Amino acid sequence: MPMQRVLDSYRKSIFSLSLVAGSLAALAVFLPAGAFSQSPKSAILDIDLQKPTHKVSPTLYGLMTEEINYSYDGGLYAELVRNRVFRDQTFTNEKRDPAHWTLVQRGEARASMTVEKGSGPSAALTESLKLSVEKANAASPAGVENEGYWGIPLRADTTYRGSFYAKTDDASLGPLTVSLVNDNSGMVAAKASVPALSADWKQYKVEFKTGPIRTSSENHLVLSVQHPGTLRLDLISLFPPTYNDRPNGNRIDLMEKMAAMKPAFLRFPGGNYLEGEHIPQRFDWKQTIGPLVDRPTHPSPWRYHSSDGMGLLEFLEWCEDLHMQPLLAVYAGYSLAQDRVAPGPDLDPYVQDALDEIEYVTGGADTHWGAERVKDGHRTAFSLTYVEIGNEDQFDRSGSYDDRFTQFYDAIKKKYPDLQLIATTKVTSRRPDLVDDHFYRSAEAFFNDTHHYDATDRNGPKIFVGEWATREGTPTPNFGAALGDAAWMTGMERNSDIVVMASYAPLFVNVNPGGMQWSSDLIGYDVLTSYGSPSYYAQVMFSNYIGDEVTESTLQGAGPRVFYSVTYSKARSTFFLKLVNASSNAQPLTIRLHGAAEVSKSGKLISLSAHTPEETNTISAPTRIKPVQTALHDLAATFQYTLPAYSIQVIEGSVK
Numbered sequence: 248m249p250m251q252r253v254l255d256s257y258r259k260s261i262f263s264l265s266l267v268a269g270s271l272a273a274l275a276v277f278l279p280a281g282a283f284s285q286s287p288k289s290a291i292l293d294i295d296l297q298k299p300t301h302k303v304s305p306t307l308y309g310l311m312t313e314e315i316n317y318s319y320d321g322g323l324y325a326e327l328v329r330n331r332v333f334r335d336q337t338f339t340n341e342k343r344d345p346a347h348w349t350l351v352q353r354g355e356a357r358a359s360m361t362v363e364k365g366s367g368p369s370a371a372l373t374e375s376l377k378l379s380v381e382k383a384n385a386a387s388p389a390g391v392e393n394e395g396y397w398g399i400p401l402r403a404d405t406t407y408r409g410s411f412y413a414k415t416d417d418a419s420l421g422p423l424t425v426s427l428v429n430d431n432s433g434m435v436a437a438k439a440s441v442p443a444l445s446a447d448w449k450q451y452k453v454e455f456k457t458g459p460i461r462t463s464s465e466n467h468l469v470l471s472v473q474h475p476g477t478l479r480l481d482l483i484s485l486f487p488p489t490y491n492d493r494p495n496g497n498r499i500d501l502m503e504k505m506a507a508m509k510p511a512f513l514r515f516p517g518g519n520y521l522e523g524e525h526i527p528q529r530f531d532w533k534q535t536i537g538p539l540v541d542r543p544t545h546p547s548p549w550r551y552h553s554s555d556g557m558g559l560l561e562f563l564e565w566c567e568d569l570h571m572q573p574l575l576a577v578y579a580g581y582s583l584a585q586d587r588v589a590p591g592p593d594l595d596p597y598v599q600d601a602l603d604e605i606e607y608v609t610g611g612a613d614t615h616w617g618a619e620r621v622k623d624g625h626r627t628a629f630s631l632t633y634v635e636i637g638n639e640d641q642f643d644r645s646g647s648y649d650d651r652f653t654q655f656y657d658a659i660k661k662k663y664p665d666l667q668l669i670a671t672t673k674v675t676s677r678r679p680d681l682v683d684d685h686f687y688r689s690a691e692a693f694f695n696d697t698h699h700y701d702a703t704d705r706n707g708p709k710i711f712v713g714e715w716a717t718r719e720g721t722p723t724p725n726f727g728a729a730l731g732d733a734a735w736m737t738g739m740e741r742n743s744d745i746v747v748m749a750s751y752a753p754l755f756v757n758v759n760p761g762g763m764q765w766s767s768d769l770i771g772y773d774v775l776t777s778y779g780s781p782s783y784y785a786q787v788m789f790s791n792y793i794g795d796e797v798t799e800s801t802l803q804g805a806g807p808r809v810f811y812s813v814t815y816s817k818a819r820s821t822f823f824l825k826l827v828n829a830s831s832n833a834q835p836l837t838i839r840l841h842g843a844a845e846v847s848k849s850g851k852l853i854s855l856s857a858h859t860p861e862e863t864n865t866i867s868a869p870t871r872i873k874p875v876q877t878a879l880h881d882l883a884a885t886f887q888y889t890l891p892a893y894s895i896q897v898i899e900g901s902v903k
């Protein structure tokens with residue numbers, strides 16, 4: 248897609264500019280740091296626990312998500328069958344066999360397959376796979392196999408749930424067998440059969456249980472028959488156990504990794520994924536609800552097809568499972584290829600779509616869209632506070648956002664006056680409740696800008712840092728990036744009266760070749776296992792160890808790459824001191840705690856560190872860098888502490 252390439256190269260050039268700027272800045276700060284490296288001076292950190300400067304925003308740390316890097320399909324969404332409705336338009340050969348599917352012709356069998364238009368199980372799915380079996384018998388079955396998302400993971404003694412839509416014109420076709428087969432041995436790990444297919448489209452369900460097999464991702468799914476005949480197949484699905492056992496649910500390991508981040512909110516559905524390359528490819532929420540067979544699926548702007556198995560209700564249930572509040576982004580009439588809907592009557596249907604969407608989320612069973620949600624299986628309404636209007640509308644070169652925002656703002660505020668509305672860029676015609684700022688930068692650029700929000704007007708809109716990341720390391724960020732992130736987070740925490748929400752992006756990447764569209768992503772995985780990057784662990788630490796107020800503090804005499812933030816919880820009589828040392832030298836500190844009658848000697852130290860900024864975690868070394876907790880025994884009103892080189896640390900202590 249040419250426009251996508253233009254956007255990518257534009258972003259790349261912005262990123263390289265920021266790297267160059269970062270390097271120049273590095274040069275500027277490096278000389279004193281070099282001098283400092285020869286004689287590290289002790290710095291003095293004064294903290295006054297009796298002097299809160301402001302409350303910490305309880306919603307500060309959240310998640311941002313979209314379909315990118317195989318985040319849902321081939322990622323969080325636990326479906327194991329790839330291209331289950333045959334709409335992935337990349338073909339594997341000249342015969343245009345559907346991607347990720349292969350014809351099976353064992354022994355003497357002869358068959359052919361094709362994706363046929365005009366025959367599908369629903370109005371949404373109007374094409375299906377036609378399998379014509381000319382010759383087959385028990386010793387020579389014919390069928391199709393699916394390779395999954397870089398393999399199909401199988402574990403011992405585990406139940407898998409399969410389903411598919413099918414029909415046949417040949418009553419003599421006989422049973423259809425579904426098997427899970429090892430790629431290397433050809434051994435069948437589990438299989439189930441459907442006795443006969445009907446002449447009309449019908450859904451069939453099978454359940455398998457594996458035996459004592461070795462855990463592996465080198466497996467595939469086979470659907471086969473043992474008699475000649477023609478059959479049509481669609482929506483072929485296979486699920487392993489899911490988080491909270493939800494049907495059509497999420498991968499357990501990834502949900503657990505997110506749960507450990509204690510996120511306060513989830514911004515969804517994007518990002519560029521909300522906008523789409525063109526208007527018809529936006530996240531059209533009404534096409535993502537209800538039974539899977541009624542979801543037409545759509546091409547995502549990240550160059551692959553989205554199954555829409557992760558639809559609006561699934562996003563909301565994900566929030567429910569992780570106790571996060573939804574931050575709903577609504578399509579606002581602008582798509583990436585500079586397609587836009589003119590403000591005024593043309594935009595009205597899109598505004599109505601957003602109102603309907605809010606009703607689907609929050610409405611009772613007595614409302615039209617609330618009743619649809621109930622029909623889809625979720626009786627209770629979700630609570631919603633934040634709605635974002637669009638995404639990155641500063642890229643709309645026509646400058647229409649101000650007017651589009653106004654139209655959405657007025658309609659939403661009229662019906663839902665309590666909702667907090669987020670603008671994606673500066674607007675002047677209305678005062679948004681929040682503005683969403685995005686930062687993709689080098690570590691150096693973040694080191695140099697930790698005071699970014701110190702002087703922001705406290706009477707203006709609040710700030711949502713809806714996408715941010717240090718982009719160093721690929722596919723997942725390295726420790727140097729985690730240092731940039733941690734430095735930046737100290738600044739957000741210190742300013743969390745105005746920066747009320749922040750979410751790192753992107754969240755996920757499938758690390759298989761071809762899985763990544765955006766380098767530097769928080770959590771990496773293949774189909775079997777997952778790992779957190781050093782940046783992930785920095786997020787876990789910042790979000791887990793936090794008080795409810797920022798206290799007055801000063802740091803004097805520290806090196807230029809030392810950053811900190813201190814928060815205090817009066818209710819728990821606990822302080823949390825976050826320290827970041829991005830230099831190659833240890834930093835001695837004298838820490839003076841004022842305003843406490845007594846400081847308990849014992850405390851906790853949580854430490855994330857590495858030998859070099861390049862050091863990182865990978866799918867094969869998933870926890871090379873991870874937080875280590877130790878007990879502290881020498882805390883006092885004044886204590887000495889040496890902050891190691893290349894480290895991110897939290898000191899948790901209690902006072903009376």
Ligand code: AHR
Nearest residue numbers: 518519520638639752753
């Ligand atoms: O996070 C990746 C992309 O960066 C998002 O889709 C978009 O909003 C931003 O440009």
